[in-house]
Amino acid sequence: MTAGETGTAGEAGExxxxxxxxxxxxxxxxxxxxxxxGGRADGHSRPxxxxxxxxxxxxxxxxxxxxxxxxxxxxxxxRYRHRGWNGRHEDPVRDxxxxxxxxxxxxxxxxxxxxxxxxxxxxxxxAAGHPAVTxxxxxxxxxxxxxxxxxxxxxxxxxxxxERDRVTDPAASAALAARARRAGTPVxxxxxxxxxxAMLRQAGTWHRTTAAVTAGLLGTAPLPPPVAHALTEGPxxxxxxxxxxxxxxxxxxxxx
Numbered sequence: 001m002t003a004g005e006t007g008t009a010g011e012a013g014e015x016x017x018x019x020x021x022x023x024x025x026x027x028x029x030x031x032x033x034x035x036x037x038g039g040r041a042d043g044h045s046r047p048x049x050x051x052x053x054x055x056x057x058x059x060x061x062x063x064x065x066x067x068x069x070x071x072x073x074x075x076x077x078x079r080y081r082h083r084g085w086n087g088r089h090e091d092p093v094r095d096x097x098x099x100x101x102x103x104x105x106x107x108x109x110x111x112x113x114x115x116x117x118x119x120x121x122x123x124x125x126x127a128a129g130h131p132a133v134t135x136x137x138x139x140x141x142x143x144x145x146x147x148x149x150x151x152x153x154x155x156x157x158x159x160x161x162x163e164r165d166r167v168t169d170p171a172a173s174a175a176l177a178a179r180a181r182r183a184g185t186p187v188x189x190x191x192x193x194x195x196x197x198a199m200l201r202q203a204g205t206w207h208r209t210t211a212a213v214t215a216g217l218l219g220t221a222p223l224p225p226p227v228a229h230a231l232t233e234g235p236x237x238x239x240x241x242x243x244x245x246x247x248x249x250x251x252x253x254x255x256x
Contacts, residue, residue, distance in 0.1 A: 019099040021076035024107060030072040031111045031218040032103055033064050036096060036120030037077065043084030053117070056198065060115060060139075063211035071220040074107065078120075085119055085142075092123035100130045111135075113217045115210060118142055118168055118197065121159075125176070128155045135217030137210055140165055140197050143172040151184035156231050158188045158213050160206070160245075162195025177241045181233065188230035189241040205245060 019034075037053035047053065054077060061075050078099045082091045100112060113135040116124030121141025128136050129150055136157045159177050161170045170191070177189040192205060199206040209224075216223030223231070230240020 019076050019078060019102055021103070021106075022074045024074055025072050027072060029074055029107045029110050030220070031068075031113070032074045032076065032107060033061075033068075033113050033115060033214055033218070034096070034099060034103070035061055035075065035077045036092065036114060036116030036123050037080070038118030038120050039080065039092060040084050040119065042086055044082045044086065047080050047083050049079075053120075057115075057117065057120075059203065059207050060210050063207040064115070064214050067211035067215040068218065068220045071218075073218060073220060074110075076103065085122070090123075090126065092119060093126045096123050096127040097130055100127065100132050104132050111218060113137065113214050115139070115214060116141065117199070121168075122147070125157070128152055128157065135214070137213055137217070138173070139199065139206070139210065140168050141173055141176075142168045143176040145172065145175065147176070149176060149179045149183050149185070152180075153184050153186070156186045156188075156217055158190065158217070158227060158231075160190045160192065160209060160213075162192045162197065162199075162201075164194060165197045167197035174241060178238070181237070181241070182235045184235065186231040186233075187241065188227045188243065190227075190243045190245050192245045209245060 035057045037057050057077060064075055078096050080092050080095045085092060111134040112132045114124035114133055115137045117139040119142050121138035124136045124138055125141060129152060133155055136155060138159045140161055141159060157180060159173050161173045163170055177187045181187045195201050212224055213227055215221040226243050233239050
């Protein structure tokens, strides 16, 4: 259960930035997961507290909680000030960075994995340079070719994309994964046959895969072997950037 919301004021005139965060467990916290919902290219209205994009992240949150149970991991959902990316303002990136700062102020220097969908996947990839971030799981991410790809050797990054996504381009996430690997970021990319952008088809596969990868990135469980291997590939290797997930929800490992 979410105990409440914690947030920090932004610059003068900005709306309050909020983070829906679990109550920390007794004792030291071992890690945290922030979930970043989707959005749209442009839009300055405030997202609904429990709008469709936020609700879609709740099963992922539940799966991650189950996968990390007993390991003192806290989960939270970033509450955006605006619905849209909004061009050069990159509003969800700013909100994610503010949430990470607030999280560090409350929990101390714990490792954080960002799990983002669509626009939230783009925001997770762009906020990955924050010092608290040690891993990223980008689900059907929006990957414009002009986005910068910095070298982040300490941030293991896993992209999951449905091959028939008609909203965000799987080829664009493949290109970004290759660029990131060449830049020095450890990257793996998983491909789901027959899925959709909303992650409603084969939802169980989306949820279980994300939870297993997130737990592995936090170190509370072993990474699925194909993912672990892909994250060690060299900068010019194409291996592990199109690992096929099975069509039906089955346990790991998927086909290599």
